[in-house]
Amino acid sequence: MTGRHYEFRVDGALSARAREALCDMEVEEIRPGAVLRGDVLDDAHLHGILDQLRVLGLTIVSARPTSG
Structure with a gap:
């Protein structure tokens, strides 16, 4: 895999701590969670992002490559 755009969907609202930790990602708040791109x-890098989401206490609903 070489440099792809990804979309991560998580349950729940992002805390200030999570927003700061994920500052290089685009965040869209949706009910009942958020989409990060x-x-x-x-x-x-992908596994590092997934681990970071878990450490921040976020439930990962999906992670998928997108067209950008």
Whole structure:
């Protein structure tokens, strides 16, 4: 995988801490959660983002590549 745009859907509102930690991602608040969009460089980066979402206490609903 080489540099793809991804969309991550999570349950619940993002805290200020989560917003700060994910500052390089575009955030769209939707009910009952949020959609985060951003570039993912490779598999290791993708897994790092997923781990970060979990550490922030967010429930990941989906993670998928998009056309950008």
